[in-house]
Amino acid sequence: KLIIYYNKFMNFVQVAIPSPLRQTFTYKNQFSSDLIGKRVLVEFGRRKLVGVVISQSEEFNEKYKLKQIIEVLDDIPLFDKQLLKQIVSISDYYMHPIGIVFESFIPSFLRKAKPQTVLEKYINKTEFDEISNNLHNLTKDQTKALNSIKAKASGEILLSGITSSGKTEVYKHFIKDLINKGKSALVLVPEIFLTPQIFNSFQKTFGNKVLLNHSGLTAIQRIKVWLASKNKEPKIIIGTRSSIFLPIKNLGAIIFDEEHDQSYKQQDGFRYDAREISRMLYCAKARIVYASATPSLNNINRVNNNEIEHCILDKRISDAPIPKISIHQTTQHKTTGGISNELLKKIAENEKAGHQTLILLNRRGYAPIFMCNSCGWIAKGNCCDATLVLHQNVQRLKCHRCESVWGIPKTCPDCGSNDFTYRGLGTQQVEELLRQELPHANIVRIDRDAVSGKTRREESSTNIKDTKSKIFIGTQLLAKGHDFRNVSLVIVLNMDFGLFGADIHMQEQTAQLIIQVAGRAGRSGIENNVYLQTRVSDHPLFNLIQTGSYHKIAKELLVERKKLDLAPYINLMYLKAEDANPSRLRKFLVDSKKELSQEDLEIYGPFDSPVTKIGFKHRMFCIIQSSKKQKMLEVLSKFTKNTEKSKKEISNWVIDIDPINAV
DSSP states (O other): OOEEEEOTTOEEEEEEOSSSSSSOEEEEEOSSSOOTTOEEEEEETTEEEEEEEEEEESEEEESSOOOBOOEEOOSSOSSOHHHHHHHHHHHHHHTOOHHHHHHHTSOGGGGSSOOGGGGGGGOOOOOOOOOOSOOOOOOHHHHHHHHHHHTOSSEEEEEEEOTTSOHHHHHHHHHHHHHHTTOEEEEEOSOGGGHHHHHHHHHHHHGGGEEEEOTTSOHHHHHHHHHHHHSSSOOEEEEOGGGGGSOOTTEEEEEEETTTOGGGBOOSSSOOBHHHHHHHHHTTTSEEEEEESSOOHHHHHHHHTTSSEEEEEOSOGGGOOOOEEEEEEGGGSOEETTEEHHHHHHHHHHHHTTOEEEEEESOOSSBSEEEETTTOOBOBOSSSSSBOEEEGGGTEEEOTTTOOEEEOOSSOTTTOOOOEEEESOOHHHHHHHHHHHOTTSOEEEESHHHHOSHHHHHHHHHHHHOOSSOEEEESGGGGSSOOOSSEEEEEEEOOGGGGOSSOTTHHHHHHHHHHHHHTTTTTTSOOOEEEEEESOTTOHHHHHHHTTOHHHHHHHHHHHHHHHTOTTSSEEEEEEEEESOHHHHHHHHHHHHHHHOOTTOEEEEEEEEEEEEETTEEEEEEEEEESOHHHHHHHHHHHHHHHHHHTOSOSEEEEEESOSOOO
């Protein structure tokens, strides 16, 4: 029976609720006030959830009874009508459930049924400090770059500059100008680990105008930052990816430090790219600055197409020498513990000279393979299709995909032997080797295991600032924006895996990582050398990397991609899916491919994901390409709605817009 509601004293509201369903839900509004943009508490199934009202009407025609709103939590709307429209557009673009997208804009403190009135006690009422006049004078090139950035109040600009060319100082001057005009700035960094360094640097100049925001803070700390961001006083917020959702008043600029970094793209759940969100929300009203020594190929291509502006810094400050990059072929040298004896000798000499050495090995743990010497059994978890990594310091095997932890077996489950060994090299093993070879050296390991937690992050940041003789060992965390003042030797181990594979992004990301870590050397003007230890010294990418010119590398990679008609010369999206049943998973993707196949769209697959199983679920994907992005989005949007209605029997599937890897 069709029930028709009409009541001029009662209207009906559409509520965005954090659920996996890609729709809003209708509730009766028995309250007299306008609820658009406000949080409400509603009954959803057997649960009570907090949602956001995005529209209302006086009529509702449907075949089911409606529930009433339980409670209105806000006196003042959290979202104005313009922002509501923008969030709906973001949900449509990423084809992600609207309630979950709205949740990203709400701090965790307010995702619970707490009335707005409780926020009063968290509002910071202290006065802001005056700006200190301790900025460095800019060089001629830096001033030119600054003027290019300041030339417009909005729009995008790429600030590319070699490592140690003074990019940070340029945007500090830019932000100072904004603050003096009553505007605020958001500075985004790719990793929590980088926040103490850049926060302390900005605080020396801007005092308590600088706020910090990242997922490592408590819910109370984050709600204080959220409230401060709504204040009209000019401020600077240093934050990681999710800070793009803060409601910053009078925002004048967004700076993406190390803009090329993969961390700006969320890899699970709501798979947004902070750079794309910034364009959708602020491109018309704030200056968006992408800063990097190794810009993404996508942004370089956008510069070439005159879609965004560009300014360049191609000289190091104080004429510090560019690092000399050499290829070190391991098959021609004896090794100890996975490191060439010749390189071990150079490390010892560098340490004796009072300089610092940086060793990059992008693999944490002690050894990536733990195996039986008698029968060849290799330790794998039943949860993921990945070998378990030996962590010798805690005598455990760990899965680096789902982070599950396993005990080391006393006997082999296949043959009963207790003769175990390990293969491969991890940061912990390199640390152990160097402590044996150089017992008096100060050795610091920096990887996710070593820097988890606020105290460890701050200790590591202090170690990096210290110029005393040290040997740093770590993963890619070492390559991300740190200002090492006394590093004269950089050694890169085992990067060969980044040169091969079907993922088109791998070579770009490998080149960026090597150029970035090489740039940590010689920043204070000392002589510096970089050695890439490899088994494939004749790989063409190494010839380019040896030049030290990322511009040449990017140019060559773009030429290759254009010939093959690959991104960024074509629009790329992935349909990713996972399920405990591999046959059901493949059938879903084969059926989906048939449904999506039409003119102007190229569909390839299904393929196994690089890691075929994570968390007990098998993973596969299809590649979707088209030269017509709008047509592509329309087809995928229709597919998403149809698939949602048909309730496909599969654990999870997602359209990954603008993907950066196939995992």
